[in-house]
Amino acid sequence: MLSESMLIEKIRSFFPAPAKVRKGIGDDAAVLPWDKRHELLLTVDAIVDGVDFHLKQTRPEAVGWKALAINLSDIAAMGGLPLYALVSLGIPAGFSYAWIRRFYAGMKKLAGKFRVAVVGGDLTRSKVFFASVTVAGRVEKHKLVLRDSAKAGDSIFVTGRLGRSILEKHLKFTPRLREARFLVERFKIHAMMDLSDGLMRDLAILMKESKKGACVFTEDIPVSREALRARKRNISPLRSALCDGEDFELVFTASPGEAKKILALKHGLLGTPLSCIGRVKKSPGIVFQRSEKDTEKLRWPWKGYEHF
Amino acid sequence: MLSESMLIEKIRSFFPAPAKVRKGIGDDAAVLPWDKRHELLLTVDAIVDGVDFHLKQTRPEAVGWKALAINLSDIAAMGGLPLYALVSLGIPAGFSYAWIRRFYAGMKKLAGKFRVAVVGGDLTRSKVFFASVTVAGRVEKHKLVLRDSAKAGDSIFVTGRLGRSILEKHLKFTPRLREARFLVERFKIHAMMDLSDGLMRDLAILMKESKKGACVFTEDIPVSREALRARKRNISPLRSALCDGEDFELVFTASPGEAKKILALKHGLLGTPLSCIGRVKKSPGIVFQRSEKDTEKLRWPWKGYEHF
Numbered sequence: 001m002l003s004e005s006m007l008i009e010k011i012r013s014f015f016p017a018p019a020k021v022r023k024g025i026g027d028d029a030a031v032l033p034w035d036k037r038h039e040l041l042l043t044v045d046a047i048v049d050g051v052d053f054h055l056k057q058t059r060p061e062a063v064g065w066k067a068l069a070i071n072l073s074d075i076a077a078m079g080g081l082p083l084y085a086l087v088s089l090g091i092p093a094g095f096s097y098a099w100i101r102r103f104y105a106g107m108k109k110l111a112g113k114f115r116v117a118v119v120g121g122d123l124t125r126s127k128v129f130f131a132s133v134t135v136a137g138r139v140e141k142h143k144l145v146l147r148d149s150a151k152a153g154d155s156i157f158v159t160g161r162l163g164r165s166i167l168e169k170h171l172k173f174t175p176r177l178r179e180a181r182f183l184v185e186r187f188k189i190h191a192m193m194d195l196s197d198g199l200m201r202d203l204a205i206l207m208k209e210s211k212k213g214a215c216v217f218t219e220d221i222p223v224s225r226e227a228l229r230a231r232k233r234n235i236s237p238l239r240s241a242l243c244d245g246e247d248f249e250l251v252f253t254a255s256p257g258e259a260k261k262i263l264a265l266k267h268g269l270l271g272t273p274l275s276c277i278g279r280v281k282k283s284p285g286i287v288f289q290r291s292e293k294d295t296e297k298l299r300w301p302w303k304g305y306e307h308f
Numbered sequence: 309m310l311s312e313s314m315l316i317e318k319i320r321s322f323f324p325a326p327a328k329v330r331k332g333i334g335d336d337a338a339v340l341p342w343d344k345r346h347e348l349l350l351t352v353d354a355i356v357d358g359v360d361f362h363l364k365q366t367r368p369e370a371v372g373w374k375a376l377a378i379n380l381s382d383i384a385a386m387g388g389l390p391l392y393a394l395v396s397l398g399i400p401a402g403f404s405y406a407w408i409r410r411f412y413a414g415m416k417k418l419a420g421k422f423r424v425a426v427v428g429g430d431l432t433r434s435k436v437f438f439a440s441v442t443v444a445g446r447v448e449k450h451k452l453v454l455r456d457s458a459k460a461g462d463s464i465f466v467t468g469r470l471g472r473s474i475l476e477k478h479l480k481f482t483p484r485l486r487e488a489r490f491l492v493e494r495f496k497i498h499a500m501m502d503l504s505d506g507l508m509r510d511l512a513i514l515m516k517e518s519k520k521g522a523c524v525f526t527e528d529i530p531v532s533r534e535a536l537r538a539r540k541r542n543i544s545p546l547r548s549a550l551c552d553g554e555d556f557e558l559v560f561t562a563s564p565g566e567a568k569k570i571l572a573l574k575h576g577l578l579g580t581p582l583s584c585i586g587r588v589k590k591s592p593g594i595v596f597q598r599s600e601k602d603t604e605k606l607r608w609p610w611k612g613y614e615h616f
Contacts, residue, residue, distance in 0.1 A: 032444075034342070048433065048435075123316065130440075134352055
């Protein structure tokens with residue numbers, strides 16, 4: 001069995017993007033020609049009972065919200081605006097209509113917040129409940145941000161606080177659409193992606209796509225209160241912040257000049273915390289130091305994450 | 309538990325299409341604004357192990373082919389051209405890479421045939437294998453065909469021969485994209501949809517959307533050889549042709565004047581058989597008679613299909 005990232009690489013080489021496709025497999029969303037000024041964005045993400053949530057424990061509204069939110073997060077990561085959603089459900093026999101209605105109610109609440117129209121879908125019998133949601137969006141060509149354009153010397157930023165998913169926060173998050181649009185409308189952002197598999201894994205992907213590396217400042221990582229509380233259970237808060245999946249925050253890079261302007265914002269990003277957590281390096285790999293000034297390199301203190 | 313069609317009606321009333329959406333839930337694909345001359349088409353369809361195919365019996369290439377084909381059939385039914393596909397897979401733990409590669413090989417073969425680019429997707433763990441495929445396509449505004457525009461007096465046509473799915477033909481079908489484009493480029497087609505749940509159910513949906521009814525000529529139904537062979541097993545061939553799902557042929561209507569021109573085509577529809585099987589009536593419901601000339605009404609001879 002291959003790892004997921006290796007499997008994606010295989011699939012990517014199996015389906016090379018034709019010339020008309022600006023970006024195929026390998027970013028948060030596919031980027032396709034729309035008109036002279038815009039690109040069409042398409043993304044799909046599925047959640048499955050027993051893996052991404054538990055039917056018996058999770059409110060149906062939260063499942064519906066999350067099924068859409070993870071896709072809006074992908075559109076945000078491209079600098080785009082979501083427009084339409086399609087909802088493909090696998091429904092076990094005898095499933096209650098009340099549950100499905102509440103699922104859609106949760107989705108509708110989020111869709112309304114960002115003016116996304118649910119325009120289609122599919123219902124299929126399935127032994128396991130799943131929801132695969134497709135979102136189509138749009139982005140102005142000059143506002144599009146890909147994963148592959150980080151430059152050596154760029155400052156690396158993250159939104160929000162990390163390691164929140166421990167306490168099931170991952171079900172209730174608000175995708176960073178407003179923050180992403182604010183960024184791409186006012187600043188030159190070089191590269192961006194959303195955090196679904198944890199900062200370390202996702203930053204490694206961002207750097208790999210950009211053919212660069214990163215130096216991470218451990219003291220500048222915005223550790224969430226939830227991660228700090230986990231200390232009681234003998235879990236390192238920093239490790240939670242670096243490695244926990246499903247934060248759905250944004251990681252992005254900008255030149256030092258732009259970074260200064262971004263850091264001068266008085267209220268963070270529309271009230272959302274913003275942290276400069278590292279710098280893009282020319283050479284591949286991710287290294288750690290305490291802060292920008294303290295340049296002594298740290299060893300990664302935890303086992304099992306050697307592969308980035 | 310509601311029936312699927314009732315559930316779709318509920319969902320549809322829950323997500324009314326905003327003004328900018330030409331057609332939301334309730335057709336083969338959603339129809340969305342693209343540019344002055346074109347509409348964007350979006351459709352999604354999922355297939356699930358144990359329901360739509362059986363992992364142990366079905367070649368992975370056939371599963372990949374079908375997962376895309378059912379979506380291309382929806383684009384065909386709108387008169388459109390497919391452009392892009394996104395593939396969302398639910399993969400059980402320990403699933404073999406070889407299987408997945410062969411699945412994508414089957415899909416790639418069909419994608420290549422119709423120049424569809426696979427531009428994205430998602431991989432999720434799931435106890436049950438599923439493939440939910442989204443296809444985006446495009447149609448010229450004046451070639452778009454919806455379900456809701458059949459006119460009283462229209463001739464009703466179907467492509468191909470019906471009741472083929474008995475012998476697992478449903479895994480290998482070629483979506484009627486070329487036939488549909490041929491039709492919309494040369495004739496004025498009033499209403500069209502693809503046959504996934506059997507002619508009787510789907511024709512009832514087409515008529516309901518158009519607020520019309522239909523008179524079906526039983527002697528003109530193109531019964532497939534596969535359905536004829538089923539006679540040995542005491543299954544009525546006509547019933548198979550009328551009620552079996554997964555034929556993925558097209559049903560469409562056109563005015564009597566256009567119908568004459570369509571029937572004058574020398575080689576059917578690019579070699580595909582074409583049959584005029586009935587007429588659109590003003591009053592709702594579906595009735596049967598032997599042929600256009602023999603106007604004596606027949607009683608539906610089989611139980612269990614009273615609901616159309």
